[in-house]
């Protein structure tokens with residue numbers, strides 16, 4: 001749009017004073033200001049979850065994704081370090097079957113049943129996911145419904161950082177989505193074609209079918 | 212470039228979602244259109260390489276500068292550098308790298324996956340439209356092969372295309388086993404879409420978040436796998452060769468965190484570093500992520516690998532012009548496949564929207580060059596574009612955009628644009644590297660011990676990729692290379708050297724070329740300077 005005299009917007013990024021132009025994102029402002037050591041930038045469209053920032057407006061402190069947040073006068077921005085490695089471990093191939101999943105879930109994520117409903121995760125989610133409600137569903141074994149709530153999750157793990165019970169909601173969400181596909185997605189059109197290929201219906205060179 | 216057109220305000224005021232768009236003009240000769248308007252054919256865009264395995268071949272100018280350049284390191288830098296040994300080293304943490312790492316680890320190998328940025332920060336995570344697999348009753352593998360070859364102007368390697376297609380259905384099954392969800396129909400079948408250049412509906416997808424769903428699942432599978440170690444913020448700055456500079460035996464990794472170098476010694480290296488959109492070829496904006504700087508091409512070329520189709524790049528027809536901060540970002544072809552039309556500044560249709568991408572892009576560029584584009588004036592730059600008529604699509608299929616394209620709505624919402632009401636101003640954007648490193652059906656390059664997979668590899672898509680084949684190739688060839696790398700029988704390197712770097716330096720000197728340019732690029736130089744909005 002025509003903004004030949006875009007207003008100048010002063011802010012600080014990682015302690016450096018920056019004069020940005022109105023309409024810039026925090027990432028663009030960091031580039032413009034030549035702020036050193038800004039590493040967590042990736043897709044620039046809010047889906048890779050890398051550019052996690054802490055924002056301070058007076059006494060109000062929030063978190064966000066820098067590539068999707070626009071500059072505001074006086075705002076203090078700090079780029080957060082990458083999240084640490086997850087503490088919950090599982091390999092989906094080791095689950096016996098769909099009957100086994102609920103028991104295994106509570107072994108792997110024992111904290112999930114202890115949500116204290118503090119809303120920390122919900123407040124920190126840049127995708128407006130009702131993380132707290134999804135955790136309740138997961139703890140009740142409703143993995144399909146819980147996973148569906150994480151549909152727009154970008155794995156920024158800001159919710160993990162906010163959770164006082166160390167539930168790791170982002171990884172719980174992914175667990176829910178993965179077991180739903182792994183145990184329940186059985187599309188007839190795909191299975192039929194795989195079967196035709198196995199029987200040699202089509203002459204295609206390539207990998208042997210099947211594991 | 213000609214910067215005249217119809218002003219944004221006038222075009223927006225004249226826009227009606229129910230206006231008569233006039234008859235579609237016939238396209239008599241697509242080849243003439245491509246020659247006149249496609250960026251690959253711009254004068255000065257292609258130069259001849261003077262040194263290396265492709266000496267004499269045409270190559271995009273900006274890329275040639277990086278291929279024919281000096282390395283960042285020499286032997287002196289390696290003294291005292293810590294060394295790590297592993298069975299398989301995977302370089303690049305997008306979809307192809309993760310698929311390769313998982314396939315190798317599934318077969319018992321110890322895998323080290325090193326990536327430049329965060330694991331999963333990649334072109335893969337942004338993919339929207341979907342992935343091809345010939346699974347519908349009216350479709351066959353043969354049709355998939357023919358469509359791919361035709362779409363690529365018959366420049367692809369037929370053996371690679373056959374392998375790509377053969378992997379399709381099993382790749383989807385493998386993804387489901389890893390925990391990836393797909394859109395299904397009421398009967399539980401995978402939902403399929405038909406896009407440009409396809410003879411049957413063949414795109415399976417997860418609404419318009421296919422890449423995000425794929426990437427977050429593969430990322431989690433890699434993180435959770437005991438056999439895979441992940442090093443983030445660790446870009447490869449050079450490969451390592453044996454004493455004769457003939458075999459790849461490892462890599463030197465840098466660090467974005469502390470700047471230190473590390474050496475990794477291994478039996479096989481799988482390069483999966485993706486594309487090069489952030490080189491902004493011919494000054495175009497790009498749909499790619501920040502790490503897409505063509506590093507893998509540079510590393511492979513320096514160690515002697517042959518490359519192909521270095522003069523062929525894909526400019527996707529519908530990159531956003533508005534909102535500004537999303538400049539160059541993609542509107543998936545799925546939106547056109549669903550029925551959205553392209554309309555110029557005079558309110559006319561000008562091209563069949565589902566022709567191959569190179570043709571549609573050339574047609575948009577022609578409209579803009581000939582003064583029928585829509586002109587958007589900004590502080591930094593003047594930009595031209597045409598409408599992608601999403602409100603008309605919404606009128607004909609109410610609710611479709613919200614159901615099928617939530618990512619599009621989510622991204623534009625922040626800037627107060629609603630594609631259900633506002634037509635989107637679009638312009639071609641640098642999207643995909645059609646060619647790349649020459650490989651066989653296992654992803655092996657012409658250098659022993661070195662594999663290349665994903666967008667980095669060439670020969671699968673010829674000179675134009677059709678939608679959905681990239682996500683398929685990263686899984687199919689990624690897994691193939693992972694399997695082949697484990698089977699490598701060599702007992703591992705005795706000595707790791709930079710002999711290939713010395714060889715390249717001699718060639719540069721002989722050719723009278725400067726030793727002052729260094730590559731790979733690693734990150735675009737945006738900080739403090741200009742970037743392509």
Ligand SMILES: Cc1cc2nc3c(=O)[nH]c(=O)nc-3n(C[C@H](O)[C@H](O)[C@H](O)COP(=O)(O)OP(=O)(O)OC[C@H]3O[C@@H](n4cnc5c(N)ncnc54)[C@H](O)[C@@H]3O)c2cc1C
Pocket residue numbers: 302303304305306307308325326327328329331332333334335336337338339340341342343421422445446447448483484485486498499500502503504506507541543642643664665666667678679680681682683685731733
């Ligand atoms: C916006 C968008 C939409 C798309 N939509 C579709 C679609 O609908 N269907 C389809 O089939 N294809 C689509 N594509 C194309 C497809 O997504 C990509 O071609 C494919 O995902 C590439 O996968 P990759 O693993 O090869 O590379 P990437 O996913 O880009 O991964 C490469 C990785 O290597 C890392 N890396 C780079 N350099 C180095 C280095 N020096 N050292 C270490 N690591 C390094 C990068 O940081 C990155 O993590 C789309 C592409 C884009 C950009």
Ligand code: SF4
Pocket residue numbers: 049124125126127128129131150152153154155156157158159160169170173
């Ligand atoms: S659910 Fe958690 S990880 Fe996912 S987007 Fe929200 S805050 Fe980020």
Ligand code: SF4
Pocket residue numbers: 114115116117118119120121122131132135162163164165166167169
């Ligand atoms: S942050 Fe943790 S404890 Fe608090 S509501 Fe969310 S899941 Fe529950």
